[in-house]
Amino acid sequence: MEEHLTVGRVAELAGVSVRTLHHYDEIGLAQPSARTAAGYRAYSASDVERLREVLAFRRLGFGLREIADLVDDPHTDAVARLHRLRGLLLDQRDRAAAMVTAIDRELEARAMGARTTSEERLQPFGAQLYENIGSAYPATRRTEPRIAAQVWRALGDARTVLNVGAGTGSYEPPDRDVIAVEPSAVMRAQRPEGSAPCVAAAAERLPFPDQSFDAAMAFSTVHHWRDPIAGLREMRRVARRVVVFTHDATDAGWRDRFWLSRDYLPEVGHLVAGRPSVDQLARAFGARLEPVLIPWDCADGFFEAYWRRPEAYLEEHVRRAISVWTRVGPEAERRAVAALREDLASGRWAERNRHLVDLDAAELGLRLLVA
Ligand SMILES: C[S@@+](CC[C@H](N)C(=O)[O-])C[C@H]1O[C@@H](n2cnc3c(N)ncnc32)[C@H](O)[C@@H]1O
Numbered sequence: 001m002e003e004h005l006t007v008g009r010v011a012e013l014a015g016v017s018v019r020t021l022h023h024y025d026e027i028g029l030a031q032p033s034a035r036t037a038a039g040y041r042a043y044s045a046s047d048v049e050r051l052r053e054v055l056a057f058r059r060l061g062f063g064l065r066e067i068a069d070l071v072d073d074p075h076t077d078a079v080a081r082l083h084r085l086r087g088l089l090l091d092q093r094d095r096a097a098a099m100v101t102a103i104d105r106e107l108e109a110r111a112m113g114a115r116t117t118s119e120e121r122l123q124p125f126g127a128q129l130y131e132n133i134g135s136a137y138p139a140t141r142r143t144e145p146r147i148a149a150q151v152w153r154a155l156g157d158a159r160t161v162l163n164v165g166a167g168t169g170s171y172e173p174p175d176r177d178v179i180a181v182e183p184s185a186v187m188r189a190q191r192p193e194g195s196a197p198c199v200a201a202a203a204e205r206l207p208f209p210d211q212s213f214d215a216a217m218a219f220s221t222v223h224h225w226r227d228p229i230a231g232l233r234e235m236r237r238v239a240r241r242v243v244v245f246t247h248d249a250t251d252a253g254w255r256d257r258f259w260l261s262r263d264y265l266p267e268v269g270h271l272v273a274g275r276p277s278v279d280q281l282a283r284a285f286g287a288r289l290e291p292v293l294i295p296w297d298c299a300d301g302f303f304e305a306y307w308r309r310p311e312a313y314l315e316e317h318v319r320r321a322i323s324v325w326t327r328v329g330p331e332a333e334r335r336a337v338a339a340l341r342e343d344l345a346s347g348r349w350a351e352r353n354r355h356l357v358d359l360d361a362a363e364l365g366l367r368l369l370v371a
Contacts, residue, residue, distance in 0.1 A: 004034045004042035014055055021051075029068055030054045049078065056085050060092060075284065076229075084229055086274045091226050129224065129323060130167075134186035136320035140301030143170045147245070147292060147300070151217065154243040154290070154370045158215035162239055164203045164231070165221025169195045170300060171245075179213070181206065203231030208238045215241040220302055222246045224323070228276055229284045236285045236371065245292065247304075248278040248365040258304055258364050259353055260313065264336040267328040278367050287371035293361035304364045308356050310349055314341055 010032075011018045024030040030051040034044040043051065050071060057067045070081070106116045130137075152173045155161060163172050166180035167187045178196035181203070182188050188198050201207050203218065204227050216239035218231075223246060225231045235242045249272035261268040282289055298305040303322050306312035314337060319325040325333050343349040356362070 004036055004044055005048065006036060006040055006042050007032060010043050016055065024054060027064065029064060053081060053085065060088050080280055083274065083276055083280065087276065088227060090274050130184035131186050133320065133323060133326050134184050138168055138190055139317045140321045141170060142300055144298050144300040146295055150292060150368060151219065151243060151245060154368055155215045155217065156241060158241055160213045162213040162216040164216060164218040164235060165224065166198060171219040172196055203234060206234045206238050210237050211240060213239040215239050215243060217243045219245045222281065223275065228281060232281060232285045242285055242287065242371045244369040246278060246367060246369065248367055249275050250277050258307065264340050265328060265332060267332045268324055271324065271327055282369050285371050287369035290368040290370060291363055292366040292368050293363055294366060295361050296359065304366065307362050307364060310340065310344060
């Protein structure tokens, strides 16, 4: 027989008040649909499943109306929602860890009679990654014309284009009306003279009315978003066409395909764990997938760009413009670079990757999502 839990018992187990549960019941957010043998209203297993989601989103700071949209979304199932919740919770954990580190640093500094700067105190609260690494970006990150052509083709005849997570604007089409969105002040400050106007905002909350643009694009940024599914839905809301360049974060699709992550830096697996797969992302806004091949002499120095030029990864300025290297931490970075250096010197890399030498372009799990 299916187990039913009374309202009082659920309140006790979940650590919320009975009043809160009654409120969720009244507004239709999470209702006890069953009855106990004694005739009291009770939560069935599926009521508890829904309530658990509601409570978790609430704890993450979502408003009740937003939560209602999330749990009633007809495009996602329970597993997809759990993945999303997991990703959001991991993100919260990482932010909390960053704040703990910053506080530890300040305590240490105070103990030694030194003071931290105001900037250092505020950094852990903001969009810290690109505030920290953004200034190294322009050294190697620029438009790769062959990939840009594929993106611009996918934009079709769009005249007005929103570029989300625009960074320095490498993939903004020069012949259309572009508005950029970029949360990092460091990245905004590095946009070249004369580039498209740039709004300080994040993908998850785009400050534009519905259907404001012919198309919205996002290049190599979705994996940084706190809530990628929410951001993609926002793009869908503000534009008729959506084009997204990202990677397939599953093992088979991405991590295991590329010798760098497979043989030297398996830690990238931890970075993508719990993130939505490329299929889940595509489903969230009804997109089709197009593979994007990486030319052997790719001009834009992103993570996979140097697949046939392995010596490039030994260069500090190349690594500093690729967020993965900062995100895996200095220890993993040192180990991976030392191992690669050794394998290049001994000929082991060349022997293992002989099949790459004659390729002009590689399929490493990069995808264009077009809807
Ligand atoms: C790898 S860079 C890509 C920049 C640019 N699209 C390009 O291809 O050169 C990732 C960018 O995403 C931005 N970003 C991070 N979180 C974001 C969010 N929630 N919404 C929009 N952009 C975000 C970062 O600040 C950074 O500029």
